[in-house]
Amino acid sequence: MSAGDSAADEADRQRQLAEAHEQAAREARQLSMNYEAAAASEKATARTLAPLSAAGYCLLPDRGWPGSRSANVDMIVIGPGGVFIVDTKSWASPVIAGGRVFRGQADVTDEFDRLADLAWKTEAVLAEVGLAPGEVHPVVAFAGRRGVDETIGSVEIVGENDLVKHIARHGRRLSQTSIDRVLAKAIDYFPVVGAPTPVLALVPEPVVAERDEIAELPSPEDVQDAVLESLMAEPIEEWMAFLSPDQAKLVRRSFNGPSRIRGAAGTGKTVVGLHRAAYLARSNPHGKVLVTTFVNTLPQVLKNLFGRLAPELADRVEFASVHQLANRILRERGVKLRLDPTRTDLLFNQAWDEASRPLIAIEPDRTYWEEEIRHVIKGRGLTTLEQYRDCARTGRSRKLGPNQRADVWKLYLAYDRRLRESRLCDFEDQILSAELALRSTPLTGYLAVIVDEAQDLSCAMIRMLAAIAGDGPDALTLIGDGQQTIYPGGYTLTEAGVALGNRGVVMEINYRNTAEILDAARSIVEGSSFTDIEGTSTAATAPTTPRHGPTPELMSFGSLAAHDAAMVRHVREAVTVVGTDLGDLAVLCFTRRDVARSMRVFADAGIPTLELTKYDGRTSNALKIGTIKRSKGLEFKQVLAPWVDPALLRRRLGRSDESSAQSEREDRDRRELFVAITRARDEVWVGSVARK
Numbered sequence: 001m002s003a004g005d006s007a008a009d010e011a012d013r014q015r016q017l018a019e020a021h022e023q024a025a026r027e028a029r030q031l032s033m034n035y036e037a038a039a040a041s042e043k044a045t046a047r048t049l050a051p052l053s054a055a056g057y058c059l060l061p062d063r064g065w066p067g068s069r070s071a072n073v074d075m076i077v078i079g080p081g082g083v084f085i086v087d088t089k090s091w092a093s094p095v096i097a098g099g100r101v102f103r104g105q106a107d108v109t110d111e112f113d114r115l116a117d118l119a120w121k122t123e124a125v126l127a128e129v130g131l132a133p134g135e136v137h138p139v140v141a142f143a144g145r146r147g148v149d150e151t152i153g154s155v156e157i158v159g160e161n162d163l164v165k166h167i168a169r170h171g172r173r174l175s176q177t178s179i180d181r182v183l184a185k186a187i188d189y190f191p192v193v194g195a196p197t198p199v200l201a202l203v204p205e206p207v208v209a210e211r212d213e214i215a216e217l218p219s220p221e222d223v224q225d226a227v228l229e230s231l232m233a234e235p236i237e238e239w240m241a242f243l244s245p246d247q248a249k250l251v252r253r254s255f256n257g258p259s260r261i262r263g264a265a266g267t268g269k270t271v272v273g274l275h276r277a278a279y280l281a282r283s284n285p286h287g288k289v290l291v292t293t294f295v296n297t298l299p300q301v302l303k304n305l306f307g308r309l310a311p312e313l314a315d316r317v318e319f320a321s322v323h324q325l326a327n328r329i330l331r332e333r334g335v336k337l338r339l340d341p342t343r344t345d346l347l348f349n350q351a352w353d354e355a356s357r358p359l360i361a362i363e364p365d366r367t368y369w370e371e372e373i374r375h376v377i378k379g380r381g382l383t384t385l386e387q388y389r390d391c392a393r394t395g396r397s398r399k400l401g402p403n404q405r406a407d408v409w410k411l412y413l414a415y416d417r418r419l420r421e422s423r424l425c426d427f428e429d430q431i432l433s434a435e436l437a438l439r440s441t442p443l444t445g446y447l448a449v450i451v452d453e454a455q456d457l458s459c460a461m462i463r464m465l466a467a468i469a470g471d472g473p474d475a476l477t478l479i480g481d482g483q484q485t486i487y488p489g490g491y492t493l494t495e496a497g498v499a500l501g502n503r504g505v506v507m508e509i510n511y512r513n514t515a516e517i518l519d520a521a522r523s524i525v526e527g528s529s530f531t532d533i534e535g536t537s538t539a540a541t542a543p544t545t546p547r548h549g550p551t552p553e554l555m556s557f558g559s560l561a562a563h564d565a566a567m568v569r570h571v572r573e574a575v576t577v578v579g580t581d582l583g584d585l586a587v588l589c590f591t592r593r594d595v596a597r598s599m600r601v602f603a604d605a606g607i608p609t610l611e612l613t614k615y616d617g618r619t620s621n622a623l624k625i626g627t628i629k630r631s632k633g634l635e636f637k638q639v640l641a642p643w644v645d646p647a648l649l650r651r652r653l654g655r656s657d658e659s660s661a662q663s664e665r666e667d668r669d670r671r672e673l674f675v676a677i678t679r680a681r682d683e684v685w686v687g688s689v690a691r692k
């Protein structure tokens, strides 16, 4: 080593050290500038959002990003309008185009995807306390901006100065109890950001001067209006935003094929179905969700409920009954069918006159055979006697041998011939034609089909809907309860070509009825069995309910006049003494004739009425009157069931002729009365007139 070498080495070392310090300083300075901007924008966001606390909102500023050691979330806002995960971006002139976001030349859409992903994971965590999925909103606020209103995937993008309005306009969706539960869980999930890692530098910590505030805040009037709007908003029903944890998890559950949600009356199946429709529409940007059921008027009621549950998705979720859907399918394909129920009834009568003799010997009740043709034969779309001979006739108690089936087939042929000669179709033909039409030209555009009250649908209807849904994950959800089956001639889903595997879920808590109403309803169907579309002959599940109320009144009268007077008196007292709104009462009848009779009785008593055929779910101060079939899926505070067969109010006894049509009919009538009684939230009145 020559003289001076060691000094030169040291000089080199010190130079390298200096360069390293300079590099570190440059990086620290850059980082500091970033944090400074972030801190300023977080502070501004906190200040912008502060007025929301007057409307019951809680702000959780600067929380840790779950699962990340360094990232944080600017602000979590939790209150009556839901949960908002707010990320503020202080970007100069960001551009949103073609579903992507650009910052200068750089595509920064990934940052939005990360926020959407965080919201998705937050949904799952908050579902554990029952928050419905649609209530978690990822929001990006552009700092210092106003008038921005965009979405990228599920992320809502607004100007920072529109934030209060944006959040407040969600109204009052969560009650204080729900907010408290969600808040406790969120505080747990989003950790408090800890102190920064100590700086191991031999330089003194810089002294930071107070920052200038960001200018341009929303005007006080704007903020006041928004907060007021939030405070004054009509609260929505609790279940629209907050569910039981089991329900909330079920809404988000993914099934790798068709699935079935089963549960007794009032267990929240429809509620889950509506939330699931919203969830599926929200998670898939393309296609629509179809919610369908048998009763023609129920879809409109569900649509109105959905409009409040998820207004932003109103155009992504369609509501139609199966017949309305079949009608549309045929119309769009240029197929014209002539439907004339009065004339087709007449044609059936003529066919009955021609071919009834051997059938009367087996079972005299004409209706039984009409049901056999409409539900067992045409409900499946059987076209040959061989098919009919092989058919299991699930749910029909009377056994039929091959020759007897041949006699039924003759009746069917006689009816079918008359239909063709008259160029007429019945409603079963409408479904079968739509199913056929779908085979040549499928119906596209639906990402999922959700069927409510699936037990009411025929085999062909299920096939038609399965064809529309396809067999992708979550494409078909069948919701229903075998115990509420009131149409004969059941089938199994396997027969309809739907393989459920083990994708079945049972719901077990009743949210609608009081324990007293449930007991009364159960006593009506006790001892009678039913066959479910899953193919199992089951005893009913026995859901529990936490609510109590008056014991249902099961009244027997000596005369029609006494019955009708007591029925009117009960309605009057419900309104004047109990204080129930007239619009929250329903009179549910077995037959259309009884509906007409009720309308007359109440008209004579000067009580305003509304037929269920005209009810769309909107409140009106009129007594609802309709058939029990029409009341499927609905609920009322009080239900009256008049002119009930006294036999149904007695315990069902085991009969010697269990396989008779009469026994099958009685079981069905009992289930129908069960449906009527379980429509009531609080009180039930059942009237019967003793037979002399």
Ligand SMILES: Nc1ncnc2c1ncn2[C@@H]1O[C@H](COP(=O)(O)OP(=O)(O)OP(=O)(O)O)[C@@H](O)[C@H]1O
Residues within 6 Å of the ligand: 237, 238, 239, 242, 243, 244, 247, 263, 264, 265, 266, 267, 268, 269, 270, 271, 272, 481, 484, 510, 511, 512, 632, 633, 634, 635, 678
């Ligand atoms: N998590 C919940 N919290 C509060 N109320 C609920 C909840 N879930 C359901 N409900 C209420 O319970 C009632 C019954 O719900 P829903 O109509 O969905 O039951 P269902 O199983 O479809 O009944 P049915 O088969 O008898 O038609 C409704 O009033 C609904 O608002």
